[in-house]
Every structure is written in C-alpha cells, then in structure tokens.
Amino acid sequence: MFAMMEASRQEALHFAQDPATGLKAVIAIHSTRLGPALGGCRYLAYPDEQSAIHDAMRLAQSMSYKAALAGLEQGGGKAVIMRPAHVANRGALFEAFGRFIETLGGRYITAVDSGTSSADMDCIAQHTRHVTSTSRGGDPSPHTAMGVFAGIRASAMARLGSNDLEGLRVAIQGLGHVGYALAEQLHAVGAELLVSDLDAGRVQLAVEQLGAKAVPCADLLATPCDILAPCGLGGILNAETVGQLHCAVVAGAANTQLADLAVADSLQNRGILYAPDYVINSGGLIYVALQHRGESLTTITAHLTKISERLTEIYAHAQAEKRSPARVADSLAERLLYGR
Incomplete structure (x- = not known):
C-alpha cells in the first residue's frame, strides 16, 4: 500500500466503515500543497476493495493536477464509497460519510461525482461544512x-x-x-x-x-x-x-x-x-x-x-x-x- 502511495505521491489514505448504515469509504488525499484537497465522492459498485482504493488514488492525483493547472488554491483528493447491494437508508449512509469527513478537520472537501447527487451532499452537509455541490450551491x-x-x-x-x-x-x-x-x-x-x-x-x-x-x-x-x-x-x-x-x-x-x-x-x-x-x-x-x-x-x-x-x-x-x-x-x- 505504501509503495502505491509513494509511486503517485499520495499524502494520505483514510478509511471508514459504519456497519449500521453499510458505509465503506476511502478518501485519498494526494496533495494539500496549494490548499485543502477538493474532489468528488463516487458511489459505485466495485468488484473489490483494491479497485476502490486504486480508483480513489488515481483520481485524487488527477484532481491535484487539475486544480494546479486551473490556477486554484486547492489540493487534490477523491472519495469513493463502495455501494452495497442493498441500502436500507441512503440518507443515513451519507450522513455517516459526512461525520467521517468532519474528522479530517478541513483537509478534504467533497463534491458530487459519479453515482452521487446534490441531495446526497445535503445529507453530508448536516454534519460538516467541508462539502460543496449541495442543492443550495447548484449543479457544476x-x-x-x-x-x-x-x-x-x-x-x-x-x-x-x-x-x-x-x-x-x-x-x-x-x-x-x-x-x-x-x-x-x-x-x-x-x-x-x-x-x-x-x-x-x-x-x-x-x-x-x-x-x-x-x-x-x-x-x-x-x-x-x-x-x-x-x-x-x-x-x-x-x-x-x-x-x-x-x-x-x-x-x-x-x-x-x-x-x-x-x-x-x-x-x-x-x-x-x-x-x-x-x-x-x-x-x-x-x-x-x-x-x-x-x-x-x-x-x-x-x-x-x-x-x-x-x-x-x-x-x-x-x-x-x-x-x-x-x-x-x-x-x-x-x-x-x-x-x-
């Protein structure tokens, strides 16, 4: 794992699970050199945990490069949530994810991505301010x-x-x-x-x-x-x-x-x-x-x-x-x- 992180110069990998909601999430922070890491949250079915981790890491690196060349004071990060086969309460799952983001103290800001919506961001926003693309913020x-x-x-x-x-x-x-x-x-x-x-x-x-x-x-x-x-x-x-x-x-x-x-x-x-x-x-x-x-x-x-x-x-x-x-x-x- 550390060899993979070193190869793409990742700063950190964070993992969280919440059995009550079915949350299994990975947040990859590639760089905070230019500012807090910002990147979307994917909610997709992955064949295995390694695929989810690899997806988060490669996209986090891309976000760092994207922010740098766009002239933004942002770093690059990415979150992936492994979509379970059955979800009893989607809102509760994303609220749990919001609590996870809050523990990072502002180093990562999340947004919509494949499989997520502004409504999901609204759930996250109930527990952290480190989120964008909410219903109030508008569709990017x-x-x-x-x-x-x-x-x-x-x-x-x-x-x-x-x-x-x-x-x-x-x-x-x-x-x-x-x-x-x-x-x-x-x-x-x-x-x-x-x-x-x-x-x-x-x-x-x-x-x-x-x-x-x-x-x-x-x-x-x-x-x-x-x-x-x-x-x-x-x-x-x-x-x-x-x-x-x-x-x-x-x-x-x-x-x-x-x-x-x-x-x-x-x-x-x-x-x-x-x-x-x-x-x-x-x-x-x-x-x-x-x-x-x-x-x-x-x-x-x-x-x-x-x-x-x-x-x-x-x-x-x-x-x-x-x-x-x-x-x-x-x-x-x-x-x-x-x-x-």
Missing part, C-alpha cells in the same frame, strides 16, 4: 460543459486551424449531465452530432431535440469524425481502441481517459491531438471551488477562460518539444506542485 455540470466547449474550440484551432465548429462532425460518447449540455452548445453553433449512450432515452432525446445521429456504443470510437468527445467513464483509450480512431482531435469531459501515458504517445504518433482530460474538464472544479469560497458567478465564469488559455499554452509546448500534450500537462502541473 453546466460549467464543466462550458469549459469543455471552450476547450474544443481551442483544440480545433490548434489542430484544424480554425475555432469555427460549424459543420464539424463531433462524436459524443456519453450523454449524462455534462455530455448532453455539451451537445446542446455544439448544436447551437452548427456542429454535426454523432451520439451514443447506454441510456437509449438520452440518445433519442438528442436525436429529436438536437438533430443528432445515433451510433451504437460499440461503434462510436471507430466512427469517422473530426472531434471525439469522451464524456462517460474513464479508461476508454488504450492500446487497442486508439487504433480504431478516425478523428483529428480527442477532447471530452471524461476523467482519466487514457489507460496510461503510452496511449498519449500513440495518439501523438497518429497525428491525433489529445486535450488532457484534467485540463479541459476543469470547469466543474472551478465552479465548486470558487462557489465554496463565496465568489460571484461573474468571477467564476471569467475564470473559465483559463481553460482554453492553458490548453493553447500546452499545445504550443507540445508542438515545440514534439511531445504529447498529456506529458506536457503533467510536467507543468508537477512544476507547480513540486517546483520541478
């Missing part, structure tokens, strides 16, 4: 989508020579809160949408409201397009799937899209521009971090412009150094975090 998804949209325009400029998205074929994998909001923004500027999602109802809605073309989930990655926007769960880009791609740009909202950094090199070798996920999808983090600090919506929206500016900087370095944007982004984040 629209701000994530705004940032991804701006990042797609910056990526199109870098790879295709123009940030005009009209007529471009954009394949969106995943039509959740962020993916659908992104689809709406792309539709508004005249992009041609190809969409897939496990929820057939979401796909049908996009077809009817946005004129999108439905593509089976198994076929989307191999479908020719200008821009691929992964907006579901992570890990979709690996040694096998990269060879299937027929696009110029990969730029989407999903976390940890790459199986490993070698995949980023493969994309680079194929001439496919990759927008580092933790840079392009940082709009939600910007929103929850600044909203938690009491900043105005005007200030938050202005801060979102840093996403496209940072991506443009990363692409310039990548071109000059002939390296993948993913490796450049890691180097820039590590310089901010560790001074190297």
Whole structure:
C-alpha cells in the first residue's frame, strides 16, 4: 500500500466503515500543497476493495493536477464509497460519510461525482461544512460543459486551424449531465452530432431535440469524425481502441481517459491531438471551488477562460518539444506542485 502511495505521491489514505448504515469509504488525499484537497465522492459498485482504493488514488492525483493547472488554491483528493447491494437508508449512509469527513478537520472537501447527487451532499452537509455541490450551491455540470466547449474550440484551432465548429462532425460518447449540455452548445453553433449512450432515452432525446445521429456504443470510437468527445467513464483509450480512431482531435469531459501515458504517445504518433482530460474538464472544479469560497458567478465564469488559455499554452509546448500534450500537462502541473 505504501509503495502505491509513494509511486503517485499520495499524502494520505483514510478509511471508514459504519456497519449500521453499510458505509465503506476511502478518501485519498494526494496533495494539500496549494490548499485543502477538493474532489468528488463516487458511489459505485466495485468488484473489490483494491479497485476502490486504486480508483480513489488515481483520481485524487488527477484532481491535484487539475486544480494546479486551473490556477486554484486547492489540493487534490477523491472519495469513493463502495455501494452495497442493498441500502436500507441512503440518507443515513451519507450522513455517516459526512461525520467521517468532519474528522479530517478541513483537509478534504467533497463534491458530487459519479453515482452521487446534490441531495446526497445535503445529507453530508448536516454534519460538516467541508462539502460543496449541495442543492443550495447548484449543479457544476453546466460549467464543466462550458469549459469543455471552450476547450474544443481551442483544440480545433490548434489542430484544424480554425475555432469555427460549424459543420464539424463531433462524436459524443456519453450523454449524462455534462455530455448532453455539451451537445446542446455544439448544436447551437452548427456542429454535426454523432451520439451514443447506454441510456437509449438520452440518445433519442438528442436525436429529436438536437438533430443528432445515433451510433451504437460499440461503434462510436471507430466512427469517422473530426472531434471525439469522451464524456462517460474513464479508461476508454488504450492500446487497442486508439487504433480504431478516425478523428483529428480527442477532447471530452471524461476523467482519466487514457489507460496510461503510452496511449498519449500513440495518439501523438497518429497525428491525433489529445486535450488532457484534467485540463479541459476543469470547469466543474472551478465552479465548486470558487462557489465554496463565496465568489460571484461573474468571477467564476471569467475564470473559465483559463481553460482554453492553458490548453493553447500546452499545445504550443507540445508542438515545440514534439511531445504529447498529456506529458506536457503533467510536467507543468508537477512544476507547480513540486517546483520541478
């Protein structure tokens, strides 16, 4: 366990269980160098405890890098709750999790993530103030989508020579809160949408409201397009799937899209521009971090412009150094975090 922590430079791992509610939770704190660790809470069914721990650690590291490159005074952390097969009282489980967070004394601030909602955050907030994304705070998804949209325009400029998205074929994998909001923004500027999602109802809605073309989930990655926007769960880009791609740009909202950094090199070798996920999808983090600090919506929206500016900087370095944007982004984040 300590070897795993050292390899990714994790500061701490915290575990809690509450037999009365069924809570089994892990909080990974990657870094508090720039400020309190902030990161969402996942509530998912994991095959085993090790998978849950690994998920928390890799996402906590990503959150540290994301906060650093977004220019936020925040560290990176992540919580995962192993969803039990049967839950007698979901509210009580999240209240127990709130008590767990409070014991950390403000070193970790939680937020919504896969499997959790603002209602869950409201339960947590009954026992700690170190929580955001509550019903009162609002949904960060629209701000994530705004940032991804701006990042797609910056990526199109870098790879295709123009940030005009009209007529471009954009394949969106995943039509959740962020993916659908992104689809709406792309539709508004005249992009041609190809969409897939496990929820057939979401796909049908996009077809009817946005004129999108439905593509089976198994076929989307191999479908020719200008821009691929992964907006579901992570890990979709690996040694096998990269060879299937027929696009110029990969730029989407999903976390940890790459199986490993070698995949980023493969994309680079194929001439496919990759927008580092933790840079392009940082709009939600910007929103929850600044909203938690009491900043105005005007200030938050202005801060979102840093996403496209940072991506443009990363692409310039990548071109000059002939390296993948993913490796450049890691180097820039590590310089901010560790001074190297």
